[in-house]
Amino acid sequence: VNRDVRPFLLGGDWTLGHKEKSFPVHDPATGRILAEVADASPVDAIRALDEAVATSSSWAATAPRTRGEVLRRSWELLEERRDEFAGVMSREMGKTLAESHGEITYGGEFLRWFAEEAVRVGGTYGLNPEGNGRIVVAHRPVGPALLITPWNFPLAMATRKVAPAFAAGCTVILKPAEATPLTALLFGQLLIDAGTPSGVLSVLPTISAPEVVSALLEDPRLRKLSFTGSTAVGRVLLAQSARNITRTSMELGGNAPFLVFEDADLDAAVDGAMIAKFRNSGQACTAANRFLVHEPVAEEFARRFAAEVSSLRLGPGTDPASDVGPLIDGRAVERATSLVADAVARGARVLAGGQPSSGPGSFFSPTLLTDVPSNARMVTEEIFAPLAGIATFHDEQEAIRMANATEFGLAAYAYTRDLDRVQRLMDRLEAGMLGVNSGLISNAAAPFGGIKHSGLGREGGALGINEYLDVTYTHIPAPVG
């Protein structure tokens, strides 16, 4: 173990911060300390904002092509440094190496996509209805942006925010989750190596997120907050953003239904279910949270799904033989254990797994329950563990009603071969994203985001850059004669 303290990036400098304090980063597969990271304070945060403000105009005035090329170079460097990133991501977060490589591919696409979008920020020029004036609509960067990311996708959640911010011309303070700062620090160095000018980017790990983030949100010079995390914290940050009317983007919790209809290809449905549930050990906001299966095929689906779940190999993310890695920490294991106990107490049956594993590290065995009643906590809450539960429905109307019976509205999945049904689901499911006959929906070219309590705004796609742009309108009288 390297006990040297890793400095963080404040403007152009790597520093231990004004307090010179640090905090440990743990390996969830062993519980051991991986590294010590310098702990940014509110004073450091305001210094980072000073830098973001000082460089804001020059970065906004930098040619879009130049900003795009920084992002393009970042994508190339990420490909070159793929193995180094994958190792760090799997060690500090626990996901398998295959999943880390998948995240690098996905996360890298945001760098490439927004390298291309930087030069396509347009506007409109038109005649007013009266015919005597011109309406000119333009965009400008919103200004210094605070980007707060969670630990479950330590790279992709950062690229999904930094790339559109840079493409739009915003300066950035990135605050990674305290469990996974090493990936963010590596990414900060990569962005500097790719040509990010000094001061445009700070990366501030901290174990005092509420204090550091409050200090920034209280400062009217900060103009943008983009947050990915829990709905509970999102609500607090929205309230704090009210003070300075700070622009916000919120990617919050989910409770995705996974619908299997009687006309579905059941093998495809099981394949999709495995990805939608067990990717990242179930620790994704888009993870299937409730398997809702049409009565006539429910038993057969459960039988095939249970066989696949039982065959998953649980182990350290860094071991190439592992299919499912550890959970982020011991608390997450305790929570998964209590969700199973709660469902079983209410009448659910265990078809596979169901237990934490003994020994070091925060492992929970891949688990499948059936006959899960609608009041079980694993139905009403976001699970965030390799824990699947099946319930049945009688007809399509009941399926839609059950699917929508949640305050969340992020992702939904549906397996069916009926095109009319697909179109009814597109209209009626209360979710920002729908996977039809697919268990994986994330794509840099698509707008990612939720409705209801799952959030505000969209990341990626043609819409993603708008989160970092203000709109201006100029009126000009039409020339006389």
Ligand code: ADP
């Ligand atoms: P998760 O359940 O994924 O850990 P959180 O919402 O707790 O989700 O954390 C997401 C991010 O929000 C992390 O970077 C974390 O440090 C940060 N965070 C947590 N609580 C607060 C808070 N009160 N104020 C600001 N940031 C916070």
